[in-house]
Amino acid sequence: MRHTKGLSFWKLCGSGTGQGFTPVPNTGVYAILGVWDDLVTARRQIVEAKGYQSFQRAACECWTVFLAPISARGTWSGVAPFHVQKNTQQGPIAALTRATVRPSKALRFWKRVPDISSVIGADSNVAFKIGIGEVPLMQQVTFSIWPDSESMAAFARRDGPHARAIRAVREGDWFREELYARFHVLADDGTWHGEKPLKTLEFAA
Secondary structure, three states: OOOOOEEEEEEEEEEEEEOOOOOOOOEEEEEEEEEEHHHHHHHHHHHHHHHHHHHHOOOOOEEEEEEEEEEEEEEOOOOOOOOOOOOOOOOOEEEEEEEEHHHHHHHHHHHHHHHHHHHHOOOOOOOEEEEEEEEEOOOEEEEEEEEOHHHHHHHHHOOOOHHHHHHHHHHHOOOOEEEEEEEEEEEEEOOOEEEEOOOOOOOOO
């Protein structure tokens, strides 16, 4: 992966069981996050690059989501990986949150996760969601896709386990490093459990 042309940043992540929002690892589902020079390069290299080919040979199913960053705050492994583009599009939005949890705060963090997962799972607007991470328990990523920015913002503003957890994070200084990013969803390719998770969404031309 380090020698893949056009790939400026990448992370290989594992997932938790269920929908990923548990501390118990799921050894059957992995995620690759890649930052590319452009969409054309991304589409070509995930097919042709040796690193991606090695993962695809081991997989029974692959699903890829192509994204354009529209906002980003914070760092990932000391780097600001996403180059924000002008926000002129409408349509599906993806939200990514990545954090390194302080060891002394890990128990309190994981006690909050099941309630947040159940709330987002009950939201009919969310098209896809998963919890992934680099290091179990300590380095966590949440990723979700919404039909538009309004539905995503409404969930974020709603009082409940998610809002209370955000307040607790701020007041208790739970994270050693944080990154919050939003993206336009440009397209997707492949399937997830034999389905097209975004089939009901309307993509901008």
